[in-house]
Amino acid sequence: xxxxxxxxxxxxxxxxxxxxxxxxxxxxxxxxxxxxxxxxxxxxxxxxxxxxxxxxxxxxxxxxxxxxxxxxxxxxxxxxxxxxxxxxxxxxxxxxxxxxxxxxxxxxxxxxxxxxxxxxxxxxxxxxxxxxxxxxxxxxxxxxxxxxxxxxxxxxxxxxxxxxxxxxxxxxxxxxxxxxxxxxxxxxxxxxxxxxxxxxxxxxxxxxxxxxxxxxxxxxxxxxxxxxxxxxxxxxxxxxxxxxxxxxxxxxxxxxxxxxxxxxxxxxxxxxxxxxxxxxxxxxxxxxxxxxxxxxxxxxxxxxxxxxxxxxxxxxxxxxxxxxxxxxxxxxxxxxxxxxxxxxxxxxxxxxxxxxxxxxxxxxxxxxxxxxxxxxxxxxxxxxxxxxxxxxxxxxxxxxxxxxxxxxxxxxxxxxxxxxxxxxxxxxxxxxxxxxxxxxxxxxxxxxxxxxxxxxxxxxxxxxxxxxxxxxxxxxxxxxxxxxxxxxxxxxxxxxxxxxxxxxxxxxxxxxxxxxxxxxxxxxxxxxxxxxxxxxxxxxxxxxxxxxxxxxxxxxxxxxxxxxxxxxxxxxxxxxxxxxxxxxxxxxxxxxxxxxxxxxxxxxxxxxxxxxxxxxxxxxxxxxxxxxxxxxxxxxxxxxxxxxxxxxxxxxxxxxxxxxxxxxxxxxxxxxxxxxxxxxxxxxxxxxxxxxxxxxxxxxxxxxxxxxxxxxxxxxxxxxxxxxxxxxxxxxxxxxxxxxxxxxxxxxxxxxxxxxxxxxxxxxxxxxxxxxxxxxxxxxxxxxxxxxxxxxxxxxxxxxxxxxxxxxxxxxxxxxxxxxxxxxxxxxxxxxxxxxxxxxxxxxxxxxxxxxxxxxxxxxxxxxxxxxxxxxxxxxxxxxxxx
Amino acid sequence: xxxxxxxxxxxxxxxxxxxxxxxxxxxxxxxxxxxxxxxxxxxxxxxxxxxxxxxxxxxxxxxxxxxxxxxxxxxxxxxxxxxxxxxxxxxxxxxxxxxxxxxxxxxxxx
Numbered sequence: 005x006x007x008x009x010x011x012x013x014x015x016x017x018x019x020x021x022x023x024x025x026x027x028x029x030x031x032x033x034x035x036x037x038x039x040x041x042x043x044x045x046x047x048x049x050x051x052x053x054x055x056x057x058x059x060x061x062x063x064x065x066x067x068x069x070x071x072x073x074x075x076x077x078x079x080x081x082x083x084x085x086x087x088x089x090x091x092x093x094x095x096x097x098x099x100x101x102x103x104x105x106x107x108x109x110x111x112x113x114x115x116x117x118x119x120x121x122x123x124x125x126x127x128x129x130x131x132x133x134x135x136x137x138x139x140x141x142x143x144x145x146x147x148x149x150x151x152x153x154x155x156x157x158x159x160x161x162x163x164x165x166x167x168x169x170x171x172x173x174x175x176x177x178x179x180x181x182x183x184x185x186x187x188x189x190x191x192x193x194x195x196x197x198x199x200x201x202x203x204x205x206x207x208x209x210x211x212x213x214x215x216x217x218x219x220x221x222x223x224x225x226x227x228x229x230x231x232x233x234x235x236x237x238x239x240x241x242x243x244x245x246x247x248x249x250x251x252x253x254x255x256x257x258x259x260x261x262x263x264x265x266x267x268x269x270x271x272x273x274x275x276x277x278x279x280x281x282x283x284x285x286x287x288x289x290x291x292x293x294x295x296x297x298x299x300x301x302x303x304x305x306x307x308x309x310x311x312x313x314x315x316x317x318x319x320x321x322x323x324x325x326x327x328x329x330x331x332x333x334x335x336x337x338x339x340x341x342x343x344x345x346x347x348x349x350x351x352x353x354x355x356x357x358x359x360x361x362x363x364x365x366x367x368x369x370x371x372x373x374x375x376x377x378x379x380x381x382x383x384x385x386x387x388x389x390x391x392x393x394x395x396x397x398x399x400x401x402x403x404x405x406x407x408x409x410x411x412x413x414x415x416x417x418x419x420x421x422x423x424x425x426x427x428x429x430x431x432x433x434x435x436x437x438x439x440x441x442x443x444x445x446x447x448x449x450x451x452x453x454x455x456x457x458x459x460x461x462x463x464x465x466x467x468x469x470x471x472x473x474x475x476x477x478x479x480x481x482x483x484x485x486x487x488x489x490x491x492x493x494x495x496x497x498x499x500x501x502x503x504x505x506x507x508x509x510x511x512x513x514x515x516x517x518x519x520x521x522x523x524x525x526x527x528x529x530x531x532x533x534x535x536x537x538x539x540x541x542x543x544x545x546x547x548x549x550x551x552x553x554x555x556x557x558x559x560x561x562x563x564x565x566x567x568x569x570x571x572x573x574x575x576x577x578x579x580x581x582x583x584x585x586x587x588x589x590x591x592x593x594x595x596x597x598x599x600x601x602x603x604x605x606x607x608x609x610x611x612x613x614x615x616x617x618x619x620x621x622x623x624x625x626x627x628x629x630x631x632x633x634x635x636x637x638x639x640x641x642x643x644x645x646x647x648x649x650x651x652x653x654x655x656x657x658x659x660x661x662x663x664x665x666x667x668x669x670x671x672x673x674x675x676x677x678x679x680x681x682x683x684x685x686x687x688x689x690x691x692x693x694x695x696x697x698x699x700x701x702x703x704x705x706x707x708x709x710x711x712x713x714x715x716x717x718x719x720x721x722x723x724x725x726x727x728x729x730x731x732x733x734x735x736x737x738x739x740x741x742x743x744x745x746x747x748x749x750x751x752x753x754x755x756x757x758x759x760x761x762x763x764x765x766x767x768x769x770x771x772x773x774x775x776x777x778x779x780x781x782x783x784x785x786x787x788x789x790x791x792x793x794x795x796x797x798x799x800x801x802x803x804x805x806x807x808x809x810x811x812x813x814x815x816x817x818x819x820x821x822x823x824x825x826x827x828x829x830x831x832x833x834x835x836x837x838x839x840x841x842x843x844x845x846x847x848x849x850x851x852x853x854x855x856x857x858x859x860x861x862x863x864x865x866x867x868x869x870x871x872x873x874x875x876x877x878x879x880x881x882x883x884x885x886x887x
Numbered sequence: 888x889x890x891x892x893x894x895x896x897x898x899x900x901x902x903x904x905x906x907x908x909x910x911x912x913x914x915x916x917x918x919x920x921x922x923x924x925x926x927x928x929x930x931x932x933x934x935x936x937x938x939x940x941x942x943x944x945x946x947x948x949x950x951x952x953x954x955x956x957x958x959x960x961x962x963x964x965x966x967x968x969x970x971x972x973x974x975x976x977x978x979x980x981x982x983x984x985x986x987x988x989x990x991x992x993x994x995x996x997x
Binding site for chain 2 (some may be wrong): 070
């Protein structure tokens with residue numbers, strides 16, 4: 005197109021009215037002159053007029069081509085088509101709303117899942133130049149993510165040339181100063197290079213340097229912005245302030261911004277040289293995490309290979325301490341974010357696209373049904389000179405409009421979904437860099453997905469609608485339209501799969517709800533708000549021996565028991581529902597190889613009393629248990645059933661299997677059967693062995709205080725009491741037991757909600773799909789329904805026909821779904837693996853499956869209401885007249 | 888559409904030649920003249936002349952103004968411009984070349 009023509013076309017909108025008038029005048033004159041000519045040849049005026057029109061050709065076609073030549077036809081006609089599509093969609097509101105909702109659901113779920121995936125894997129860590137930062141770790145057969153020992157780190161650092169390495173070790177600590185109660189913090193001991201390697205700059209003061217990280221250097225500490233604000237009022241005078249960390253003095257020299265520190269959980273940093281717990285001589289004490297920045301003049305792969313080679317050579321040089329130890333070097337993003345190509349994430353995203361695909365297919369059905377209903381409109385437009393391409397474009401534009409609105413609403417769904425998901429995760433669980441923000445890239449993904457959906461859902465219906473035979477359609481008035489037989493068969497198959505999927509997911513939800521909601525007697529005791537819980541963690545250098553830890557425990561119990569309103573105090577290695585360690589156990593007469601893995605909890609003798617629970621058989625612990633000369637343990641009913649299937653466990657002997665192959669078994673006597681308490685959120689109770697806490701007092705312990713008052717009212721006095729015992733040991737994570745348990749259950753609760761939401765969406769989409777297919781069926785057979793009505797079929801006959809069709813799909817779907825549920829359970833042993841003891845609880849439970857079939861039948865009835873109305877709305881006279 | 892029975896691109900050439908030979912004409916006049924010359928060998932939908940006229944005008948090969956027709960009606964008269972004459976000469980020459988080439992090709996066919 006030459007510039008001049010383009011200019012004329014661009015300016016067209018200014019002159020449009022005038023140019024339209026001009027063409028009208030010219031055409032009228034032309035026709036008049038032609039007619040005069042024909043009249044002169046002897047035709048009557050009317051005959052002359054129609055002969056003139058014939059000679060001229062289609063006036064409308066000419067006008068259309070004239071307009072095409074005149075302006076920018078593509079832009080103009082698309083704008084025109086969009087206006088038309090908008091009008092015709094508002095006229096057909098039911099169709100538009102259903103389709104938009106179906107698409108919004110698909111796009112929304114897809115985008116929500118993409119947002120989560122993106123946050124967890126695709127973003128970069130907020131570390132400057134993160135793509136040149138690596139993470140170094142070691143692995144062996146048992147553990148794929150070990151750290152490095154000091155010797156390994158130091159020797160690697162000196163041997164490596166292409167990468168600057170730094171190390172850190174993180175653990176709990178207590179931060180206190182002259183006039184404040186101790187506060188529990190996460191402290192990292194770091195080498196002098198860490199802040200340099202990660203390019204973390206202070207807000208005020210300075211960071212830890214190589215000079216600080218030397219033996220004998222003055223003790224310094226860097227704190228996070230939130231500690232600075234909360235504990236030191238955000239005042240600059242914090243610099244130079246003397247504090248005590250785990251009882252050792254230190255001077256604060258700098259503050260770094262929240263959301264910039266590393267590791268994310270830390271809020272206090274000190275030089276590694278000041279660490280009292282680091283063993284500098286044991287090559288196997290692999291407690292250091294190591295990061296490094298590759299020098300600018302080095303290639304990433306070469307630099308990473310160098311670190312790996314040095315590490316592996318060190319392992320080879322020290323076969324005693326490093327047998328089977330391999331060095332692993334990955335980029336820091338890969339270590340902390342994982343890879344999107346990880347199978348779990350791939351499966352996660354596959355679900356997102358499956359939902360989208362089903363939604364698009366359903367939308368396509370709805371559009372095909374609508375295309376069948378408006379075959380007449382399309383035929384008229386074709387006969388008036390609209391080209392196939394123009395019609396196709398028009399229909400595709402309609403689906404794009406629907407997808408655009410669906411995408412906008414879907415964005416709302418995604419935002420709400422992500423927010424709900426985020427709220428299901430308690431604060432402090434995720435590192436600060438995972439904030440699920442919907443940014444430009446997420447929006448771009450949304451727009452892309454919406455566009456793909458528009459094409460996916462719109463192409464086939466548009467092709468089918470504009471392929472129809474114009475003459476035939478016009479002659480029979482649009483009553484007889486043909487639907488594609490192959491397309492119908494495919495859509496039927498897809499629908500059956502959707503329904504079957506719904507059945508399996510419903511069965512799965514019903515099963516997991518039954519298992520997790522099956523109550524054990526202790527559940528009521530765990531929801532109480534009159535038991536206060538908190539954690540303590542004893543610094544190794546102040547409490548090096550079991551005796552010192554025991555003394556601390558006794559002091560805690562004595563001090564807390566004296567507080568007003570307190571009925572009992574207990575300590576344990578972990579709270580109910582919280583994760584605990586595992587232990588291998590066997591009964592008398594069993595071989596070492598028969599040992600089973602069970603959970604192990606160490607409890608003080610007051611534990612069950614504080615929880616208000618009594619022994620099921622035998623007795624519970626007393627102060628005599630756990631002292632030298634006593635060998636008592638408790639088991640719960642699940643463990644008793646495993647070890648003593650047919651006898652009384654009380655008085656039975658069990659052996660604890662030590663991790664070392666050669667060490668002797670540790671035999672103990674069962675003195676009682678403990679009440680059932682879960683140690684895993686919302687799961688079936690598992691076998692548990694209870695050891696006396698005195699036997700080996702742990703450094704990290706839970707404290708439980710039963711009172712006559714709500715826990716919140718006891719908390720301040722309890723904190724103060726602990727501070728009196730040792731200012732360096734704060735009580736942290738203080739909460740009522742019910743609250744703590746609910747918090748621990750977040751993961752299970754969140755996955756349950758997610759499963760439930762996905763199931764509801766799957767069932768909702770299947771229902772929409774059923775509606776769409778039945779709608780399409782009725783639209784394609786309108787003439788048949790008209791004939792039936794004309795021949796005397798009653799309304800209920802027609803209704804039965806439509807509902808029967810829906811019932812057929814549901815029956816196929818239910819049968820396929822039930823078969824799939826049974827097969828799935830058999831193949832993956834879902835029921836068996838959950839170790840459920842509920843009678844008859846299994847994935848393919850007949851009663852549950854029947855109930856699901858009932859639900860589907862109701863859905864089928866609902867989904868066929870509108871199609872029945874459409875079938876009955878066919879006017880038999882109109883249908884017959886057209887034949 | 889039926890107008891495509893006029894070989895593609897030749898309608899422009901015919902319009903230019905007509906206007907060059909006969910002076911200013913309205914749309915009807917141009918269409919009648921082309922039909923006359925074709926002597927029934929061309930099935931021209933006369934309406935298709937108008938998009939062609941607009942196209943030529945956009946290229947400034949013809950110009951138009953309102954005038955009065957033979958029966959005293961308001962009519963739009965088209966005339967060829969200088970640029971149009973140049974284009975006509977170039978197009979006619981290229982047409983002649985094409986035709987003689989095709990003719991030679993057809994005649995040499997055994």
